[in-house]
Amino acid sequence: MPLVRLDKILTDTGLCSRSQAREIIRRGRAAVNGTPCADPAAKFDPEAVSLTVDGEPIDGPGHIYIMLNKPAGVLTATRDPRKPTVVDAMPEDWKRRGLFPVGRLDKDTTGLLLLTDDGTFAHKVISPKSHVSKLYEAVVDGTPCEADFAAFREGIVLRDGTQCLPAELIDLGGGRVQVEVFEGKYHQVKRMLGSRQMSVLQLKRLRIGGLWLDGSLAEGEYRRLTPEEIEKIRPDILSK
Template identity: 40%
Template sequence: MASRPPPAGRPGKPPGVSLNRALSKLGLCSRTQAELLIAEGRVRVGGKVVRDAALRVDLNRDRIVVDGAPVIAERKVYVMLNKPRGLVTTRDDPQQRDTVYACLEGLDLPFVSPVGRLDKASEGLLLMTNDTHFANRLMDPASHLPKTYHVQVGTVPDEAMLETLRAGVSVDGETLTATSIMLLRSGGRTAWLEIVLDEGRNRHIRRLLAAHGIEVKRLIRIAIGRLPLGDLAKGTARHLTPEELALLGS
């Protein structure tokens, strides 16, 4: 029997980035908002109206115009905020819930996106930027950037329980582990733990503790890498200083 020829390789993607992503990278809006602008015929590339959000464009060569005005790359900004409980980490929420963007009011900012997420019930340090290279580097699992949390739990774990937590657990096919877990203090029926992660799976800490029947009462991120939350007031945001950017390796 004649041998079957090998399957043809898949062609690579054309150079450049998709148009909706280009508008986001340039700091104009989110990708979702960009798709709406494109669908409404408000975006031109090279003088022609484009309605295909997947069209590949070259940010260094193609002239992109929205509503008659050229889109110019915004300055790079880096913001830290102290997220309160009850806000969602998104700009456009279908359920119309309050978002972290309420914390940015009063700051003169281009469009910025969160670097990673904190769920609605969680609090603490959240970074936002329009520098996609910076964000991707911090979120890259290969970077193993540690994130430190203080977690109030509805029990007082003994050393044996702490060792069990440190060993990790498999939940829904995922292995959930922590870099370190230590008891900070306890009182009555609750305790505060310090938990350090070097990866960020969905609801990582809550699922890890729930697997052992431990209730999370509060969860606060207090540091990303060597950058601490410090004394930033809850619900407020400010620009990172050059020294703080250096702590993140920038």
């Protein structure tokens, strides 16, 4: 890979502007692979450097992939003038890199939500053509019957005539069900259950593809995905 100026590498992390990067480097605050460097024009391979500022590691220019346990009452959006969004709580340097949610969860829906700055990755995850499954658990007012299970397997027709892809409905008992879908229509799970006379009282997403929500994350907490976890989402389509 071509060598790149240090001030450009630092700018590409989203930490600061180009002029701010030059000032940070000239003041001796930056180190490359553990060695201080005060020359903004010094060139390195951006894929092979470990960069720190004031002793703190800085993310390289590669993409960011985040798992968030979304709390209720927060919008799945990058910004909103009146209400909190899932991006608001993210670190400022991640926001500057254009972090955005992959797909959406309704305001009152909780659970697994991915955020990234990688548009290609996001498209592959949410495209109906990719058939990446999403598993939800719901508390409902009602009890499913055999006709409901069959309707989900055949593909629910919503009250407005919208045809859904075949899905899986599982009765957990005690007013709890799980629904696995392979697309992401507007309020889809709530509308599918509602079409079978089951009102949704609570809804949580547990899994996307083969990636499960980390049970150690409290609502509102987040962490970066490992490369292995990214592959679990759907390795055959994400590797293309």
